[in-house]
Amino acid sequence: MAKATFLLASLLLLGNVFFIRAAFPPNVITDMAKIVMDNYCSPEKLTGIKEAIEAGGSNTEVLNIPDGNSLASVLSAGFQLTISDTRLVVSYEPDYVPVVPPQMPSLPPEQLVAVLQTSIKLDILEGNIGYLRIDNILGEEVAEKVGPLLLDLIWNKIVATSALIFDLRYTGTGDITGIPYIVSYFTEAEPEIHIDSVYDRPSNTTTKLLSKTTLLGQRYGINKPLIILTSKNTKGIAEDIAYCLQSLKRATIVGEKTAGGSVKISKIKVGDTGFYVTMPTAKSINPITGSSWEVTGVKPNVEVNAEDALATAIKIVNLRALVPAIIEGSATLIADNYAFEDIGAEVAERLKGNLANGDYSMVVSKSSLKAQINDELKTLSGDKGLKTISNTPVMPPMEYSPEMYIELIKMSFYTEVLENNIGYLRFDMFGDFEEVKAIAQIIVEHVWNKVVNTDALIIDLRNNVGGPTTAISGFCSYFFDADKQIVLDKLYDRQTGTTSELLSLPELTGKRYGSKKSLIILTSGVTAGAAEEFVYIMKKLGRAMIVGETTAGDSHPPKIFSVGETGVSLSIPTIHSDTSTGPAWEGTGITPHIPVSADAALGTAKGIFNKHFAGQK
Template sequence: MAQHTSILILMLLLYSLSANSSFQPALVLEMAKILLENYCFPENLVGMQEAIQQAINSGEILQISDKKTLATVLTVGVQGALNDPRLTVSYEPNFVPVMTPVLPSLPKEQLTRLVRNSVKVDILENNTGYLRIDRIIGEETAAKLGSLLKDNIWDRVAHTSSLIFDLRYSTAGDLSGVPFIISFFSEPEPLIHIDTVYDRPSNTTRELWTMPTMMGERYGKKKDLIILTSKRTQGAAEAVAYTLKHLQRAIIVGERTSGGSIKVKKIRIARSDFYITVPVARSVSPITGQSWEVSGVVPDAIVLAEEALDHVHEIAAFHRELTPLIEGTGELLEKYYAIPEIALKVSNILLRKYAEGLYRSVVDFESLASHLTADLQETSGDHRLHVFYCDVEPESPHEVPKIPTAEEVGYIIDALFKTELLPGNVGYLRFDMMADIEVVKATGPQLVKFVWSKIVNTDALIIDMRYNTGGYSTAIPLLCSYFFDVEPLVHLYTVFDRTTTTMTEVMTVPQVRGQRYGSSKDVYILTSHITGSAAEVFTRTLKDLNRATIIGEPTIGGSLSSATYQIRDSVLYASIPNQVVLSAITGKVWSVSGVEPHVIARAMFQRLCSESSNCNFECA
């Protein structure tokens, strides 16, 4: 039904035409017939002919006197109906078809001149090859020229250390030549399915695969390959660039390609002077399930075509520095990451991916940082691992906290804390940052007087951590102690520090300022997806020891402690969690997925639920 409706868009355009013309319904019917027999997406034409015939029979298709206007309107209609800008209708009374010579039928001498005029080979400094091909020849032509291509083109670049493949001026070519080029830049085994081409007029499908054997030596898949493109790059050259990019075999530098077609025909509509240009074949990449047709190939590094060659030298120099950066990232993980066995695994995976050429698409420090971050997080399952680019050394986030003055204490309390007494003698305490233990001690009298004393004698307590993204973990033992009795001391959790390889059991403290809340009254903690770091440790500890009911959203899964390390002497830095928290109950490491609430609820609209008779209220 949707396809039928889209075809009617064309009909509606025809309904709106001027009444003073000699429009011929047969012209439109013939155009529909051509599309049905030749258009490479026949599934999009369902109901088209019937819709056109219905519109003609209704008598509502009016006449157009100007034939060029008719051609323009038909073009707009068919493009809009089928969402394909390649479909065009033209009025050309003096059109003379241009017969493109079939290359394999040309004499060998003429073919040789053509190839030599469309190919340029050079060896640049650092043993970098340069290969420019302006026309990709088909398999028949290649077979006819044989050793000429091998000796003068492929063998000349086969022993270079890296290759610049210039397709900026490649506007024509034969798709049958694509497998040879892809094979030159891959290994004999395994064979790679590189394209599937459907031809509508013959209703046939052809698969393109790499070749198990070929004349001459292959370039292989390990050495760097950089392809230059422009907005003029079209057809078979686009197929080459698209395939090598998505096989992660090449870096594409330049402009987005033109977005051409595998095969387009200009077909005369009946015996008129109207012609319709139709894409009669389509390409679908088995690698992506999509195509370069219409949309083109998007480069990894987008620069003006005329500047692409200069940019290549920057990328090549950058790639020569990749090895120490990849190795350095793995070394930092192995030395500092909180879970050693995962660090070793991830480090090895990074090296393997690099050896397999999976870092070829990076073109600068920013793209390398993004690529490394994605790989670190995917292979470790830890979203806290992060690599970033910074051209100045970042400041350490773990500076010694400043002890506030007496005047500043009041502002801090007003900014970070909120208390309220709810119906049923239920206390509400919201605080939005975990302060350092020295700050807590220094501000203790004021905190007890202006915050804690207002809620300590309630029958139940709501602790709102929805806006608390973390802070310092040093005060967690003291804060937790308020919710347990003096004796016995309670094992809260254990911290493993990778930098010192020490295990530290964290216990409640025997003395606190002011009155304890105790171990018997109900405590509810509200969480959100931004609750993080030390706030999570506090929440998870009370949950793990069955001291609180957690209500809200799963927390962010932040780090108790992370540090920033420079990767070798570069402008890249890695943020690496270097501590893990082990449960006092199970002895297992807490997951980086965050704290899972007992009751899942949207953070901004949480209803507290409990069997306790004291819990019959609602929290905004």
Template sequence: MKTMVMALPTPPLVLMLLLCALSTNSSFQPALVLEMAKILLENYCFPENLVGMQEAIQQAIDSGEILRISDRKTLASVLTVGVQGALNDPRLTVSYEPNFVPVMPPLLPSLPIEQLIRLVRNSVKVDILENNIGYLRIDRIIGEETAATLGSLLRDNIWDKIAHTSSLIFDLRYSTAGQLSGIPFIISYFSDPVPIIHIDTVYDRPSNTTRELWTMPSIKGERYGKKKDMIILTSKHTMGAAEAVAYTFKHLKRAIIVGERSAGGSVKVRKIRVGGSEFYITVPVARSFNPITGQSWEVSGVSPTVNIIAKEAVAKAKYLLAVRGAIPSIVQSISNIIERSYAFTDKVPALLHHLQSTDLFSVISEEDLAIRLNQDLQTVSEDPRLIIKYLQDNAAIVEEDPELLGYIINTLFRIELLPGNVGYLRFDMMADIEVLKAIGTQLTKLVWSKIVNTDALIIDMRFNTGGYSTSVPLLCSYLFDADPLRHLYTIFDRTTTTMTEVMTLPQIRGQRYGSSKDVYILTSHMTGSAAEVFTRTMKDLNRATIIGEPTTGGSLSSGTYRIRDSILKESTITNFPNNFN
């Protein structure tokens, strides 16, 4: 820790003039206000903000408002509003307390060792949960002297117990008291010994000193280190030193914060008697500067990474640890698939390097992981067809939920009968073949049967940005005769170095539209991916007239790979382009 004395600004000229002008005024209220101003000048932790306050004091005295207030509690309320408004600090309060008796809490280092041990044991809980997850709850953060005195006890009962867990839930939801001097001990256990880290800077106004807090190069017990996952739980009651711990870990990117925004306490607050009166002013006398943000957790509190009510925070933390624990294997699986299957081999080394070095520290869900990987891969590859998606098993869901089945059909498809017995069919996403099979009966009844007997058909693909090319052969099959089967396109699969001819299907559900009736396909610059596969195929086979704008130019064919052996094994699907002929 480093302590420095700061050079103070000269007392504002307006304050000096104010003191001189009113020093002979015996009126109670102005004297009280001037005494308050003196206390703030000597104790308030933001002395640079006091110039504005002096102007507000002068206006209040000049207006005569406080001179007309005879009730002391009302006066205290008015003064509170005035000083808070002038300095924009809700911690500043004025109170009238004729019976106030200061209570000095005992200094912990002066307590007998037995009481210290009992206090620590009552304020700390350690447990090992399923999957070797450590659980550490601290309700009071002890200072450096107490931590040094109880070093062996803390090592044996806390740090060594959690040292070999795979990940940690650090519960600060009930931590409402503590000392800032104990923070370096806690941060150090979850950091490496070198290099030491600048944790915080604390400015104390009464002594006009600044103290820097740093991690410690040596500690008693085994360090947890900075690599294993840690989640900190907070609540609206988390206050003071615990907020400093959470704020520090959050901005060091050492922990994810789960729970509620913390209370927004203060480093140090004093209740000071105003002169010889029975009025007291509560003043924050010290403040914190985080070296990374230049700001503090004071007043505003620590905002959680994942906002959830405090009582549900443990369950959420367990879920997040499961997701985050699966990330390395998921990234490795995706790397293997890219190396094995991605058609553009010249881009593979850069993609693999980026996957291994990408920052996934703050991932908080499967969806979040998929979005981040998707964005990163597309940025590096400059290939919008390289897609990571988080998807549930939609086919299984719709089979179990008839209402959802109807919703999917109504969402995916729009039909209309136009004059001249012309059918209009619009669908904005190419659904997976398994989903189409699952909803086949209802799809045939509610959609296809209503347009299959028209004399011509308009298929609107202007808003179809793509989806799954697995559905293309099925859709094409409805627009050709059953015999002979038609060769739609050929795919070269890099994985097996084989050529596969994709044909129309010999059997489909319901009636075919056939090969003789006119089909028109509408396109736009938004038409992409699998929608382009369908459109291009119909055009090349002279089965449809294409009307509209040039399409996106996305992937004409893709392989679909499921990431297995992880928490995402039933939900994450990755699409990679192959070559199309």
């Protein structure tokens, strides 16, 4: 009601600035109101407008406006604000002659097709991509009359293509009966699909638009790529076709948001005056989305400037042509190399099944395809290490001076000696064995020697994201004695089909911590990869107490595989810990002995040790 009063206020304000002279019949505004109330497509939006216009019509000052265009402009603004619809326009056109819809010319079908071809453009692009531009949507009646000729001249050439780009960037006119006719060529014959509903206000009827079970010629089908190009000039029936096919997930829309027109616009004369009300008298309600493209327009799946839409569409079609090779290549690599053979085989079959089901038919970019594959791999395998990755260039190795190594080590490790001679060691990543071996003496001098003589040790891996597992046996060895070599873990290598033993090392740089002093390891949901392997070994062998949260459930460091020449690469774990006695840590994580939040883990560990040493005093 607040918006409706704007119309009355506008009329009163403008009425005061003109001469006091009745320029228009006193019933012009009420007649106009009745036309709107009886014909506007959404009557629920008209609440309060009737009373406002009746009040304006009873005000003689409103009718003193001598300029019909000024009055029409004020009324248009009032209506549009009240119902939030710029499609409703009041105009003053005393000389207007109604346009009679052109009848089908009485031409032979061949000549009629020649006329129609001025608004239809066909091209076969490189890669057997069809391009079809239609600037006016034909109705069913016209299509039936010239259908056989259009079939021979245009459609049969389109059907043979591998993909179709349907250009509606210039389409602003059309017949509503053409909607199911066109949409049906991109669906299956059965079952019949409810593709749209059109409510007609003057007749108060709703017409269901259904896909057609019989058509002239072949259908394009549901599997070949269909790209629809749109622009801000795409209007009316063309918008409906684009929205229907987008809602059915049969087409990808590329271009600009469309005009936001209507399935039916009517221009109605107000009595014997020169005033006309142009407004939407019908509306589309999509049965799938429950909403409409009208007013707001059709939002593209890929939004680009209209002039760039065709080039973008070609890129999308070419990408989709690569999808089978990418999926099948990925499936083969996973089946042949994934550490857990049974899971790898199942994931590979599921990927190929998803391809056959059309799950990748709507990809619009290589990045979106990688993201989709990535999500499916994680879902199907439960392994965070099995994923797609970006092809980042390998950086050349840096040359470090001894001084630089020392500073790097100081930043990478944190040590402290706490109350009761409790050592604290934190580092957030494991390094490669050969790299660590080369600087082992520096690490011992600047890190290890600060905590090796403590009476108990807390190793903080709450922020350790893993790294190579090559240094694991060496690091574990510091917490066992030199007189006995221990089997830390058994590792199965899928690529070679062999199982190897991970053994403690008989010789180390620096002093061992030994097997007698107490050790607590702190974990969190971030603790991953190589850090989990270390925690797993120390817990399995009873060498440490684990305090904190269940670890990430990552995997041994994966290897990188390129999927042919497609530009897609996969990260695939190829090694897993021994599972002969039950599940290891991959995929599930390691449950701590004492579960507490990551934030509380250090305080809990200190409390355990302090209580222990206090009891010894």
